[in-house]
Amino acid sequence: MMNGFNVFMEKHIVPFAVKLNEQRHVAAIRDAFMYTFPITMAASLVILINNLVFSKTGFIAQILFLPKFFSTLGKCPKVINLSN
Numbered sequence: 001m002m003n004g005f006n007v008f009m010e011k012h013i014v015p016f017a018v019k020l021n022e023q024r025h026v027a028a029i030r031d032a033f034m035y036t037f038p039i040t041m042a043a044s045l046v047i048l049i050n051n052l053v054f055s056k057t058g059f060i061a062q063i064l065f066l067p068k069f070f071s072t073l074g075k076c077p078k079v080i081n082l083s084n
Contacts, residue, residue, distance in 0.1 A: 020026055052060045060066075 021030075
């Protein structure tokens with residue numbers, strides 16, 4: 001069964017994918033996604049850490065009792081938040 005699938009892919013899909021890959025416009029979009037992906041991942045991690053640690057009601061802040069030790073912890077996201 002897998003052999004039939006491989007034959008179908010090599011006969012019908014691979015030639016189309018090769019032609020599509022040779023298009024310079026599609027290649028430019030592909031390369032743009034490849035270049036921006038690490039930046040997107042890094043920004044996602046910063047946002048995740050911001051919401052988990054620096055939020056007064058965040059998961060990690062509650063486990064480590066951070067609001068008890070740092071009374072101004074609730075003001076931190078306002079400093080770091082870039083959306084406003």
